[in-house]
Amino acid sequence: xxxxxxxxxxxxxxxxxxxxxxxxxxxxxxxxxxxxxxxxxxxxxxxxxxxxxxxxxxxxxxxxxxxxxxxxxxxxxxxxxxxxxxxxxxxxxxxxxxxxxxxxxxxxxxxxxxx
Amino acid sequence: xxxxxxxxxxxxxxxxxxxxxxxxxxxxxxxxxxxxxxxxxxxxxxxxxxxxxxxxxxxxxxxxxxxxxxxxxxxxxxxxxxxxxxxxxxxxxxxxxxxxxxxxxxxxxx
Numbered sequence: 001x002x003x004x005x006x007x008x009x010x011x012x013x014x015x016x017x018x019x020x021x022x023x024x025x026x027x028x029x030x031x032x033x034x035x036x037x038x039x040x041x042x043x044x045x046x047x048x049x050x051x052x053x054x055x056x057x058x059x060x061x062x063x064x065x066x067x068x069x070x071x072x073x074x075x076x077x078x079x080x081x082x083x084x085x086x087x088x089x090x091x092x093x094x095x096x097x098x099x100x101x102x103x104x105x106x107x108x109x110x111x112x113x114x115x
Numbered sequence: 116x117x118x119x120x121x122x123x124x125x126x127x128x129x130x131x132x133x134x135x136x137x138x139x140x141x142x143x144x145x146x147x148x149x150x151x152x153x154x155x156x157x158x159x160x161x162x163x164x165x166x167x168x169x170x171x172x173x174x175x176x177x178x179x180x181x182x183x184x185x186x187x188x189x190x191x192x193x194x195x196x197x198x199x200x201x202x203x204x205x206x207x208x209x210x211x212x213x214x215x216x217x218x219x220x221x222x223x224x225x
Contacts, residue, residue, distance in 0.1 A: 106157030
């Protein structure tokens with residue numbers, strides 16, 4: 001258990017509304033990530049953070065923004081939700097056990113439906 | 116375009132049989148990680164392979180990293196129904212970002 005929680009776990013929203021998903025970690029890890037998972041695509045990186053207020057875009061960042069004002073929280077915002085953003089969203093943290101290779105650990109996910 | 120190609124996409128076998136999942140790429144990775152995911156849950160890390168040619172064993176699961184650090188395989192011996200799940204491979208680049216394959220759905224029938 002990497003101490004990662006995501007909220008909400010499920011959300012249904014209407015097209016055009018803003019939505020914010022929260023990822024919270026309890027172990028002070030520097031790196032945090034947001035992914036989306038869709039059938040046939042595996043997980044695709046949306047945004048990531050390498051420290052407080054340090055974020056960068058991933059592979060599928062259009063339509064999403066992030067913020068990290070505290071080490072423990074990484075927020076993902078859909079400014080104006082679209083049906084193509086219906087997906088399962090996962091947050092992850094990165095750790096370096098034994099200084100061999102970074103490894104990522106995932107939260108339980110948020111299922112978002114945009115109607 | 117998926118950076119990592121996994122095959123097969125689906126695999127259904129009888130309990131006790133063996134199976135192999137392949138993960139191939141044209142890119143070199145710092146390390147390669149295998150995850151298993153069950154419905155409604157997040158992926159769970161199974162193993163990380165770092166060195167070209169490395170072989171790691173986890174009970175009935177054997178993981179291999181190609182010599183050129185571009186491909187990997189997962190072999191399960193004497194599969195059990197509890198092995199059912201979505202298996203994902205992911206390559207770590209030098210910027211500490213993972214690229215995932217599309218996944219292999221494994222079903223082991225009792």
